[in-house]
Amino acid sequence: MTEELEYVPCRFIVNRIVRPRMACSGCDCFTQAPLPSRPIERGRPGPGLLAHVLVNKYADHLPLYRQSQIFDRDGLDIDRSTLADWVGKSTALLAPLADAIGRHVLAGQAIFADDTPVAMLAPGTGKTQTARLWAYGRDERPWGSAIPPASWYRFSSDRKGEHPKDHLSKYSGWMHADGYAGFEDLYRSGNVREVACMAHVRRKFVDVHKAQGSAIANATIRRIAELYAVEKVARGLPPDKRTAIRQAEAKPAFDGLEAWLNAQLTDISGKSPLASAIRYALTRMARMRPYLDHGILEIDNNTAERAMRAVALGRKNYLFVGSQTGGKSAAIAYTLIETAKLNGVDAFSTKLPSNLLKAFHAMQPRLRSPTGSTASWN
Secondary structure: OOOOOOOOOOOOOOOOOOOOEEEOOOOOOEEEOOOOOOOOOOOOOOHHHHHHHHHHHHOOOOOHHHHHHHHHHOOOOOOHHHHHHHHHHHHHHHHHHHHHHHHHHHOOOEEEEEEEEEEEEOOOOOOEEEEEEEEEEEOOHHHOOOOOOEEEEEEEOOOOOHHHHHHOOOOOEEEEOOOOHHHHHHHHHOOEEEEOOHHHHHHHHHHHHHHHOOHHHHHHHHHHHHHHHHHHHHOOOOHHHHHHHHHHHHHHHHHHHHHHHHHHHOOOOOOOHHHHHHHHHHHHHHHHOHHHHOOOOOOOOHHHHHHOHHHHHHHHHHOEEOOHHHHHHHHHHHHHHHHHHHOOOOOOOOOOOHHHHHHHHHHOOOOEOOOOOEOOOO
16 A cells, blocks of 8 residues: 555635524514624634634744735635734734733743844834834743643833833732843832843853853853753652752752852953853842742743744744734734643644633633623633
């Protein structure tokens, strides 16, 4: 028997909805069967087509104008502006679910935070301005928790510290983050406790080593590798065991790294890139230490940085968002699609994993869409 892998192009279906109308023989009154619920009232697209457009754009990074061209090859004249309207209305309908994912993320004991620039079309100028997409993640799998991971995205027209302060106004717990100064107000409030990122520290020494071949930078990288070797052993274990392993093996290596950096700083030029990398590392070490004492914390903020990969790929293709509304639509779509990926779910699928559903139901049994209808979980 010989098997051959073949491809059958997708097909479009026109669903005709027949609604019987009945008239009364004794009067002028008549009645008609109600129209089934549809994603867009008086709209032509079905839910499968809308999901197809959203996944193409935000999971597969296919801009709307390219999708319009693909549809045209299949004999469908769907303008880019029409697709943009569908995206806006679809994400508005999905907003309650994205909000529930946000509440799920903020219910965690520790979260991950990052932001990245996106270009936004400035009204009336024909130019773009720099806006931001913020990502907040919850992933407790490294310490053996069965709680499902999730990523929650938010959009803002600038990078002012007031935005994360607003996003996290109801959050209390640990937050893995980089050294962005806009987070300082959150830390001063006492509700959010910072955990700095070793990956950011390591990256600076890697850059110096690549540029200059510095032996000190290389030695620092090797010392940091010892800390990550401990994390490899601790991954997946309960928090108490992770803490015990870190105290026994990582803490001496961490103390040695800090002492090593202080010693090297006195022997090199203070204006060199290496000195700059060392000073940055030393300012972050104290804020990194909590991970040694708490098994629910991580050594770095890579969870949030991974959440930004889809945005980075997407903006290379669609280049900019057309407005603040478009940016908010992108945040909603990324929230659902990236959370689906984290849970091993096909982004096009209408089914969510049972543990994720249970988590959402525990927070709010019934969600309502902006139109007032109850949003479906599956």
